Amino acid sequence: VLITGILTATTLAGNFTPTTLNVSGGVGVGDSIFHIGDDNTQIRFPAADTITFENGGTERLRLNSNGKLLLGSGSNSPSTLAGGFEHALQVQGTSAATASISIIRNSAAENPPYITFGKSRGTSIGSNTVVQNGDQIGGFFFHAADGTDKNSRVASIVCNIGTLVP
Numbered sequence: 001v002l003i004t005g006i007l008t009a010t011t012l013a014g015n016f017t018p019t020t021l022n023v024s025g026g027v028g029v030g031d032s033i034f035h036i037g038d039d040n041t042q043i044r045f046p047a048a049d050t051i052t053f054e055n056g057g058t059e060r061l062r063l064n065s066n067g068k069l070l071l072g073s074g075s076n077s078p079s080t081l082a083g084g085f086e087h088a089l090q091v092q093g094t095s096a097a098t099a100s101i102s103i104i105r106n107s108a109a110e111n112p113p114y115i116t117f118g119k120s121r122g123t124s125i126g127s128n129t130v131v132q133n134g135d136q137i138g139g140f141f142f143h144a145a146d147g148t149d150k151n152s153r154v155a156s157i158v159c160n161i162g163t164l165v166p
Contacts, residue, residue, distance in 0.1 A: 068087070072091065
C-alpha cells in the first residue's frame with residue numbers, strides 16, 4: 001500500500017521505513033529502543049522509573065528510580081557503594097580503565113581543569129545561606145572493604161571553615 005499525505009491509525013504492524021518521523025505527542029515503547037542491525041546496543045526501560053544504556057549486550061549506564069547515575073561494566077547496583085550511602089554518581093569497575101575518572105583541560109592558558117565544591121547552610125536547591133565556623137566545605141574520603149562492606153574510612157582530606165592557627 002502506498003500512502004501519501006496523512007495517515008491516521010490506532011495500530012501499525014510490521015516494518016515500515018519512514019525517511020522522517022515527526023511525532024507531536026509521546027511515543028510509547030515496550031522494553032527497549034535498539035539500532036537495527038546492532039540489537040545488542042540498546043536504550044532500555046527495565047523497571048519503573050529506570051533507564052539503562054547497553055552496548056555489546058552489557059549494561060554500561062543506569063539512571064535508577066532514585067535519580068542516581070550509575071556507570072560501570074555490567075554491575076550497576078547502588079548497594080555496592082562505599083561510605084554507606086547512595087551517591088549521586090557512581091563509577092564501578094574491575095580495572096583502572098573501568099573504575100577511573102579523568103578530567104583533562106586542553107587550552108593555551110595557565111588554567112587547570114577543576115573540581116569545585118560548594119556549601120550553603122540553606123535547605124533548598126540554589127540557596128545561598130551563609131556557612132558557619134566549623135562547617136565542612138568539601139572533602140575526599142577514602143574507604144576500604146573490611147570483609148562486610150566499604151564503610152570503613154581509612155583516610156580523608158577535608159576543608160573546614162575556621163580561623164588560621166599560627
